[in-house]
Amino acid sequence: MLDRKLIGTLPSLQDGPVTIGGWVETLRDQKRIQFIIIRDESGSVQVTYPRPAEEDALADVVSSLTGGTFVEITGNLKHDERVKLNGVEILLSDLKVVSRSLPDSPIAEDTSIDKRLDWRFLDLRRPELNLMMRVQTTIEKTWREVWLEHDFMEIHSPKLMGSPSESHAELFKLEYFETHAYLAQSPQFYKQMAMMAGLGKVFEIGPVFRADPSFTSRHATEFISVDMEMSWIDSHEDVMQFQEMLLVRAIQAVKDAHGEEIQKLYGIDIQVPAVPFPRIPLAEAHEIVESRGYKVPRADGDLDPEGERQIAAYVNEKFGHEFVFLTDYPKNIRPFYHMRHEDNPSLTKSYDLIWKGTEITTGAQREHRIEVLEKQVLDKGLELEGLGFYLDFFRYGAPTHGGFGMGLTRVVMLLLDLPNIREASFLFRGPNRLQP
Template identity: 60%
Template sequence: MSERVLVQQLKSLPAGPVSVSGWVETVRDQKKVQFVVLRDETGAVQLVNPATRPSEEAGDQDATALALTETIGGLANGTFLTVHGELKHDDRVKLGGVEIKIGVLEIAAAANPETPIAADSGLDKRMDWRFIDLRQRRNNLIFRIQTTLEHAMRTYWVERDYIEIHSPKLMSTPAEGNAELFALEYFGDQTAYLAQSPQHFKQMAQAAGFGKVFEIGDVFRADPSFTSRHATEFTSIDAEISWIDSYEDVAAMQEELLAAAFRAVKEKHGDEIAALFDVEVVVPSLPFPRIPLAEAREIVKARGYDIPRTDGDLDPEGERQISAHVREAFGHQFVFITDYHPEIRPFYHMRDDETGLTKSYDLLFNGTEITTGAQREHRIDVLEAQALEKGLSLEGLAHYLDFFRFGVPPHGGFGMGLARVLMLMLGESSIREVTYLFRGPTRLAP
């Protein structure tokens, strides 16, 4: 028997013996011929078998052919199998211009005939059976895009001599207060907390003299939110750099990073994204527009929307409105909203001496916030004062504050939600669609 080949390789192979493996997507069992659409991780191919039906003159029939016809007729969607057969090139075959005449069919694992989800099943039902839901070509593509996106970002950073770190996800103290933190029993009578951000550990790398670091890893938020863009566990893309003069240095790095990542996705998957998602991937032009928060609020108000929040920030509809303005005025999908008030920012964001506003930004993409970035406060006395102002315990922050007692360069960075980027890039309505296995307040399985 020949070695297994992938479906995407069939077009380039000569006619002749071939072996493919995958799962059954559909079976058409006609009187004189049987068709099976077999899908693997790279695509789908049509398998064909001239049907041999039982007759009164059974002695004249090929028992092997009869058995094969019966086996194909009983195949359930989702059955995993291997087929050894003859590859034929035929432009009339809509599925890739090739088909395989079945010689030998080997079932690796038969599926139950009753599939628990259908094409019109709701999102929650599909999440219950996510491993079946992910077999769709469209869903398979999402995670190929994710792989390309992450690889492109890593390539950008590695080529610029960044160091990749893997920070711990168990913390001894609720670093930024107890809000949105999962607490769990640790050894002895200790309490540990799941990290809601690698923020403090990224900053430790600056104190360690690493200069430029990045991390792509899980973070946890004990946020009982049921919106389309929140999760209790998600993948965060983080970077931190030393010797900056302004948060603008961070923003400039991030927009270059995103342009490089989008370019890689467009080049590798653009046509398939257009076909399956009806979306054109646009590589963003540089620089991205920048709008101070106070000005953004005025623009939103002028568009006829009064932001109900009393803390001075934008709400989701405000984000959509300012993004609509940016599309109309600048023809851009991205916008940096800058100059946030300290009341709505963490204690470690540096503040401008003249305005008192933080040297920080949010990055919006297609109407939704995907990033918070900032220059950090590196002066220990100012940092302690800002922590106390926020009602935080210096004792609880002791390990973090120690970084700054022994010297830290001026630095800054950002954190960005991977699922949100994918959701907005592909025009999906929920991060659950672009998350391998979603975790939310009511979902811990599968």
């Protein structure tokens, strides 16, 4: 195997022979000297070749390089403080063209997001997007570490379902042999099933699908949902506290691993939030938003996007905090399986988590008592027969439990202050995008 060194490791290596591989980023082909900037997945480096006075085959190869060509470079690593790019350069001794690129790239720095998404594999070569993917990896790694430290099990629930998990309105229906199936909107029913199976505490990071024709900065038809469910809780407060820990640990890990690079490429100083996050009942949130001069237009009582931004602005001004839990949602805007308050059955033991003015999570304590659950199904105008397989979970003993679902891409988008979810996705899927 080729003893290739990642460019990002070069500053820590001693001067001497080295081999790298990467894409030609820029070429300065001068009369007396040639400079090539080579980029790989870890960074960029300057490669220098003094052009001999006579004809030279290697100089001709360098002159023929096009941007994006993938090359293998062999030369001598040299530390030099005068080199602006990380204080190192490679003095070229040999160059092999592995794969030549077409001369004209279909995208540029000022290309629109839609066209950049058409050529996403080229777009992702940008240093800031490479960093974005590494940030996402750090977040997921840290969450898994936290869950495993607390004895959670990882599950992989099916994405083909014989019946809806949530709302018929957002379902993708497809042919399935002699019948029909649905793409899963959520692992909700299955992660609750895991509680009744005795798994205790579970998590899943996986795709979900929503047939929602929304063209907003934060919606997608396929996205990665981060789900967890835990048994033996006293209330939704237990779930909220665990989610606080997950987010604080992940943001701290990102700051530790990538903070300087994020500052350099995004101009952001990552702020690790203090705990506990502020908590505001939804009814009180409406009063606060109205006091700021905005009347939420939604008839069902939920906050709209502007309402979320207003309550987030209030929390930032009053508490200096980017996060806020909105709690105690009315039963009419929550699913039938959310537990209701004993002293006020019109309210649920549920929450939304707002970060920088955008909702990233819905969580709750679930109703585990079959007789109560059946009443709540009927109260929602649903049929018991259609939910038979789900209700069976609760007929053989069910612990108290609760959990949440969170959008991974929204977390990345908000952490890096990206303008929309399309920028934060590896490959975005929306109502008008199925390729690449």
